[in-house]
Amino acid sequence: MCGIVGLFLKNDSMRPRLGEMLTDMLITMTDRGPDSAGIAIYGEGDQLKITVQSDSPQTGFAGLDADLAAALDGPVTMRVIDTHAVLTLPDGTEAQARAFLLDRGLRVMGTGHSMEIFKEVGLPRDVARRFGLRAMSGSHGIGHTRMATESAVTTLGAHPFSTGTDQCLVHNGSLSNHNRMRRVLADKGFAPLTANDTEVAACYLSSRLAEGADLGQALEGTLQDLDGFFTFVVGTRTGFGVVRDPIACKPATMAETDDYVAFGSEYRALADLPGIEAARVWEPEPATVYFWER
Template structure:
C-alpha cells in the first residue's frame, strides 16, 4: 500500500519548518506503511562541498574515527556529522569520487545518498519511531520527500526502505508495483548500471538516473518511463532544484496535490496535507494519469 508525502517550498521563510511539516505528513501516513520509513531533504549545497550519507548496522564501531581514516585515505579533509545510525560525510567537491570509492571499499557502510544538497535518513520501524530517532522535525531545507512502506516485493530492511537515490542529488519514492522490474534490471546491468537491492523502486530510480546521465531532463526521463515502466505506480522524485510527480496511465494508486503561493505539497491522501499552513486556500487536485508534474527553483 505505502504512503508518500512531498513538500516543495516556494517561500524561503518556511525553510526552517520543512522537517516539522514533512514529519507531520509522514506520521499521518503511518497506517499506509508501518514497516519502515524514510525522508530525503534538500538543504545547503552552495559551499563547494559534497555530502555523502552512509548508514551502518553497528554505527558505534563503524563510525569511530571514520572521518580521520577517510581523510587519510582520500587525501581530502572529511567532516562527519552523526545522527543515530546515519552519518553525513562532507568533503570538498574535488574529493567526492575518492570518498565514494573509499566508502564502497568498507563492507560495514551502506551508501544512502550523495550530492551537494541531499540528505537521506531511513530505517526499519514505525514512521513516528523513525522520525524520533533522526529528530526529523529539526531539519530545515528547501524541499523534501518521504515514504512509509508496507513491504510487498522484498524484505523489510534498511536498504529496502525508501527514498532510493541512484544519482547525485536525485531520489525517488514509489507507491505501487512494477511488473517488468526484473527485465529492466537486466537491461540496465548490460549498460553498466548497478542496482543493489531487490526493490523495484530502486530499479525505477536507476532507470531515471540512467536516462538523465544520457542527457535527458528529469521531465523527459519521466516521460520515457511512461513507455518503459510497466505496472501501477505513483512516483515522487527530487533533484537539487526540483520536485516532480508522475502516475501511471491507469492511475489506480491514490494521489493528491496542493499548491499555494508558498508551497507545493503531495500526499497519498488529503489528510496528509491538512496541517500545512494555508491549506484551506490551496488549489487541490488529483494529478492526471501519465502526466508529468514538475516544479523547480
C-alpha cells in the first residue's frame, strides 16, 4: 500500500519548519506503511556529502572520518545520527569514497551537495524520533512509509531510493517490467543493487537525467518506458516532481499556496499544514507530469 509525502517550500522563511511539517505528514501515513520509513531532506550546502548506514554504528563509524580522509588525501568531517553518518568530503572524490565505504561494509543511502537521506525499519514516528527529523531544516523534502509486498523489510528496501547525485525517488505501486528494465539500465551503467522495483525507477530517472533530460522530461519518460501502476514523487537539488501512471489507481492529493507545494497519498497528510484552508487542492491527473524548480 505505502504512503508518500512531499513538501516543496516556496517561502524561504519556512525552511526551519520543514522537518517538523514533513514529520507530521509522515506519521499521519503510518497505517499505509508500518514496516519502515524514510525521508530525504534538501538543505543548504556547497560541499559533497555521502550519507551512510551501519547496523553497528559504534564500531562501523569508529575512526571512519580519519580513515577516509587518509584514503582520499583530503579533509573529511562526519556527523553521526543514530545508525547513519553524514560524511562531508572534497569534490571529485565520490567514486573513490564509495568504493572505500562499501569495502568497509557500510551502506550508501545517497550522495549530494544538499541532500541527506535517513531511512530505517520501524514505525514512522520511531524512525523520525531516532533521526531527529523534526529539527531538520531545508528547502524541500520527500518521505515514505512502506508496507512491503514484493521484497524484504530491510533498511535497503526502505524508500527513498537515491541512484544519482542530489536525486531521489519514492514510489507507491508496482512495476511489471522491472526485470527487463534492470537489464536495460545495467547496459547503461545504472544497475539496481536491490530486489526492490522502486530502485529500478530511481535508476531509470538517473539515466535520463544523465542523458541530459530535465526533470519534466525524465518524468515523462516513465510513462513511456515503465509498465505497471505507480505514483512517483521525486526530489532533485532544485526540483520537486510528481507523476502517476495512466490508470492512477493509487490515491494522491496535492495542495499549493504562495508558500509551498505539498503532496500526500491522502488529504489527511496535508490537513494540518499552515494555510491549507486557502490552498488550491487537487488530485493529480493520470499520466500528467507536475514539477516545480527553483
